[in-house]
Amino acid sequence: xxxxxxxxGTAWKEDRTAALVEVAVRSGFRGIDTANQRRHYFxxxxxxGLAAVYRAGIVKRDDLFLQTKFTFQGGQDHRLPYxxxxxxxxxxxxxxxxxxxxLGTDHVDSFVHHGPASGYGWTEADAEVWKAMVNERDGGRxxxxxxxxxxxxxxxxxxxxxxxxxxxxQNRCYAxxxxxxxxxxxxxxxxxxxxxFSLLTANLEVLRHPIVAxxxxxxxxxPAQIIFRFSQLVGMLPxxxxxxxxxxxxxxxxxxxxxSQAEVKTIESLAG
Numbered sequence: 001x002x003x004x005x006x007x008x009g010t011a012w013k014e015d016r017t018a019a020l021v022e023v024a025v026r027s028g029f030r031g032i033d034t035a036n037q038r039r040h041y042f043x044x045x046x047x048x049g050l051a052a053v054y055r056a057g058i059v060k061r062d063d064l065f066l067q068t069k070f071t072f073q074g075g076q077d078h079r080l081p082y083x084x085x086x087x088x089x090x091x092x093x094x095x096x097x098x099x100x101x102x103l104g105t106d107h108v109d110s111f112v113h114h115g116p117a118s119g120y121g122w123t124e125a126d127a128e129v130w131k132a133m134v135n136e137r138d139g140g141r142x143x144x145x146x147x148x149x150x151x152x153x154x155x156x157x158x159x160x161x162x163x164x165x166x167x168x169x170q171n172r173c174y175a176x177x178x179x180x181x182x183x184x185x186x187x188x189x190x191x192x193x194x195x196x197f198s199l200l201t202a203n204l205e206v207l208r209h210p211i212v213a214x215x216x217x218x219x220x221x222x223p224a225q226i227i228f229r230f231s232q233l234v235g236m237l238p239x240x241x242x243x244x245x246x247x248x249x250x251x252x253x254x255x256x257x258x259x260s261q262a263e264v265k266t267i268e269s270l271a272g
Contacts, residue, residue, distance in 0.1 A: 001109060004031035004065050005232060006252060009197060009241040010046050011035070017042040020243055021049025025058055027248040033170075033195075033239055035069035035114055036099045038079035043068065043102040051104055067110035067168075068099045069148065070129060072117060088125060092132035096141055110168055111142035115149035122157035134164050144168060146195075152182045159190070170195035170239075175203045178271040179234070188235055196236040200224055206270050215263060225254035230267045233259055 008024040010017055010033060021032060034046045050066075053059055070092050073084055082094035100106060111133055117125040133145045146168030147158070159165050169187050173180045173196035180196070187194040206212055207223045216223045228251055231238040240251045259267075 001030070001062055001065050003109075003193065003237070004029075005237065005255065006228075007031040007033045007065075007067065007195065007237060007239045008248075009033045009239040010042070011040050011241060013045070013241075013243070014042055015045070016243065017045030018048035018052065021046050022052045023245050024248055025049070025053045025064070027245060028252045029248065030059070030063060031065040031067070033067045034099075034103075035071060035112075036081040036095045036102070037069065037071040037076055037114065038081070039075070039077040043099060047103045054104075061105055065109045066103055066105065067112060067146075068103070068108050069112040069114040070095045070133065071114040072125070072129075074117075075115060088128045089132040089135075092129055092136065096136050100141065107140060108142045110144045110146055111136055112146040112148050112168060112170060116147075116154050119151075120153075122154050122161070126154075126158070127161060130158070130162055130164070134162075146170060148195075150183070152186055155183065155186050165190060166192055168193050168195055168237075170197060172196075172198040172202055173231070173236070174198075175206045175271050179268060181271070184235065194236050195239060196231050197239040197241075199227055199231055199236075199238055200240075203227065206267075209270055211266060211270065215259070215267070219257050219259070221254065221257055222250060225250055225257060226259070226267070228254040229257040229259055230264055233264050234268065 008029040013020050034043045035041045036043050081098040082091040113129055117123045136142050137145050144167035146166045148170040169192055171180050171183060184194050212223045212226055215226050228238050242248055
């Protein structure tokens with residue numbers, strides 16, 4: 001499976017997760033993002049949705065890009081996918097084994113460290129988790145490994161101490177913070193794929209901006225489609241978490257919008 005140019009995000013779907021994953025795949029999504037963090041995700045529900053599309057003959061496992069995450073106990077609720085008394089390396093292995101069971105597969109395509117232990121820098125705990133994730137990749141249980149919710153400082157410190165750089169960085173992307181420009185530049189220089197999430201919900205002021213509205217009118221598109229196409233043209237792999245089947249199809253159709261370089265620069269200039 002090649003890396004898709006759009007991911008469907010399954011956070012905050014709860015009991016609707018299975019049905020929405022099925023609709024997303026039927027709509028054309030070939031990348032599914034989840035996490036073994038019951039607090040915000042229902043990973044087993046994502047697996048139920050995948051099983052339904054396999055049974056229906058819509059896709060085979062090899063047609064899909066499946067991404068899940070390891071989450072520290074501090075980011076979890078009481079429904080843990082690992083033994084909280086175990087060391088971190090064991091927790092990573094247990095989390096992966098649980099994810100594979102949830103998703104009905106013998107491997108995922110991407111395994112992401114869901115967020116560093118500290119907001120201030122890369123810690124020994126993060127280093128232990130990363131080494132365990134490398135072991136999961138080397139053992140064939142994931143093709144790629146990545147990190148999420150990281151700052152430029154995290155990435156600089158991380159890559160200074162590990163020979164294995166992430167294949168993906170997934171961050172919430174705010175226009176008012178320059179569309180995460182510094183982290184994106186770091187990724188671009190190192191051929192790391194930047195995954196942007198909350199591109200709509202974190203940027204409501206941009207969606208409502210007259211310039212974006214004008215571009216939407218010019219291209220016979222929605223403001224959301226303009227933002228998603230912009231994100232791809234500046235090198236992001238966008239996520240959408242829409243629960244609306246029409247919006248799913250519109251989001252995928254945004255790939256066909258022909259924004260000029262000048263239009264892309266105009267949208268980027270809307271950063272704070």
